[in-house]
Amino acid sequence: MRGLLPVIHADDHILVLDKPAGLLSVPGKTPDRADCLESRAREEYRAARIIHRLDMDTSGVIVLALTAKAQATIGRQFEKRETQKRYVALVRGTLEADTGRVDAPIITDWPNRPRQHIDPVNGRQAITDWRVLERGGGISRMALTPLTGRSHQLRLHMAHIGHPILGDNFYADTETRALRDRLCLHAESLGFIHPESGEHLRFTSPAPF
Numbered sequence: 001m002r003g004l005l006p007v008i009h010a011d012d013h014i015l016v017l018d019k020p021a022g023l024l025s026v027p028g029k030t031p032d033r034a035d036c037l038e039s040r041a042r043e044e045y046r047a048a049r050i051i052h053r054l055d056m057d058t059s060g061v062i063v064l065a066l067t068a069k070a071q072a073t074i075g076r077q078f079e080k081r082e083t084q085k086r087y088v089a090l091v092r093g094t095l096e097a098d099t100g101r102v103d104a105p106i107i108t109d110w111p112n113r114p115r116q117h118i119d120p121v122n123g124r125q126a127i128t129d130w131r132v133l134e135r136g137g138g139i140s141r142m143a144l145t146p147l148t149g150r151s152h153q154l155r156l157h158m159a160h161i162g163h164p165i166l167g168d169n170f171y172a173d174t175e176t177r178a179l180r181d182r183l184c185l186h187a188e189s190l191g192f193i194h195p196e197s198g199e200h201l202r203f204t205s206p207a208p209f
Contacts (some may be wrong), residue, residue: 005044008061008203013196014074015045015064018205021182025053025062037062052078055152057169060087060187061205065195073195078149084191087144087154088207090184091163092176094135095142102128102157106150115170116152118160126150128157139166139179143188154185184209 006018017037019025024036041048041064048064051074065071077083105123109115127147134141140163144154155171158164164172167180186209191202 005040008205009201010045011066013065013067013070013194015041015048015066016190016203017041017062017064019054019059019062019187021057021059024056026050038064051075052149054187055155055183055185057167057183058087058185058187059205059208061190061203062187063190063192063203067195070195074192077192081147081149082192084189084202085146085187086189087146088133088186088188089142089144089154089158090166090180090209091140091142091158092166092172092179093138093140093163095132095140095163097132099129099131100161102126102130102161104157104160106153106156108151114151116150116156118156124148124150126153126157128154130158144185155183180209182209 008018009016019037026038027034027036038050047066049071051063051065051071054062104118105120106116106126107119107123109117125148129145131143132140133143146153155165155168159171164176166184167182169177186207188207189202189204194201
């Protein structure tokens with residue numbers, strides 16, 4: 001960590017950070033929401049520019065570009081689903097199966113933005129693979145792999161199958177929301193091809209919960 005910026009990796013082309021929960025990835029629409037990961041990164045790396053985003057309440061591995069080429073190259077990898085993403089979450093309840101897939105289309109809930117909702121007719125395809133890592137005390141620790149990148153996808157998909165993420169202020173019931181003081185969703189690892197060397201890289205950050 002350098003100062004207040006949680007740096008995992010930096011070179012002449014990319015900057016990989018461990019985003020804390022409660023911090024926007026990019027500035028919000030009002031002056032009081034100007035503080036964000038991108039602006040903090042630019043205090044130390046003036047060329048830093050966002051490639052993808054994590055929800056404000058989600059923590060974990062995120063990559064920023066330091067060149068236009070890096071932004072375009074890695075951005076295409078995200079668009080073509082060539083990156084490898086794994087999240088860890090704590091969810092309410094005990095799942096009977098060890099693995100599964102949620103295939104449930106998502107669309108913005110316009111009257112209640114930024115909330116999303118499941119819409120089999122008008123929603124965009126959204127697929128999440130999941131695996132149970134640990135069970136106990138009415139809580140399951142999950143590994144989540146999003147095969148698509150819809151807004152709030154993991155949060156909504158877990159709630160959709162009856163196992164909302166602890167601390168989720170959008171999709172969890174009041175009791176589940178109160179079990180933790182933060183959203184228990186963490187981007188544990190991210191893999192992609194380096195835009196200059198062509199090397200396959202994977203960066204990790206242990207979940208803080």
